[in-house]
Amino acid sequence: MLATFKPTWMVESLYHVSPERLKKNGINTILTDLDNTLIPWNNSIGTQKIIEWLSFMKDNGINVIVVSNNNPKRVQIAVSDLNIPFVARALKPLNSGIKRTLKRYNLSKSEVVMVGDQLMTDVWAANNCKIKSIWVKPLVETDLLVTRFNRFFETIIYRKLKKKYPDLNWKEDIN
Template identity: 50%
Template structure:
């Protein structure tokens, strides 16, 4: 668990054998209500490119929404990923021929992003949502997620986000 996707440094990923980052779009890479992104996202994507780490957006949003959001960043994407199922991850793995041990999924939702990565057998990194508000459909998942968090903290203690892996 890290604070933000931007806290994942290329040298740390490479040291862990990671050659590809699958990343959720809304509230992970960009704020759901700000499709233009931030200078931090551009800098992070540039760092990944320089290190030859592939970045692919895996989003449950529709094609036109994801295409419009990532067009300015020049990254590939899979829309309608159907997380928490593995459809989107499976498409990326087949498209690029990645090995499961060299890929991570980064997302802000335990119930979709992290669950899908575990079902697909790849590593995952949970990040804090970029902003506190969510689209209406995500609010349902957040309600369910709070219940799971409570059970996890009851079992393991306070869960802490870090500044890197």
């Protein structure tokens, strides 16, 4: 049961993950959550910074695809300046959105990693799909009620995970 929520790695943020390490692990595509993983839910990080990061990843052979539970309209608006593909209404923690993404972009499970700020949606969905995952800290704290609810359980789950897997800690990059 606990393994359902176990991330492959825990990293400070999406922006800490290096292309070299990803490639070392056979990964060429990041599937990223949108809110509080790629962009803060209140949009306080400049778009220019994200565009620069995206082009850095691209230059180093890493593709980025947004896989979000949000509705298509909201995701479309959020990524409109970023020029990256997205899958909306992904229904995480179910695996249907990730499966749809793999099929649409002709990707195998071993070459992708799901990155997200929530154990109970992003990491659980990745495990449901048997792909690697990176749990990241949220870019900003959120007041959304559903997220606060998830965070409450997340704290309990992480405490249990930590007990069972003592070396599961926040790191600067994946290993």
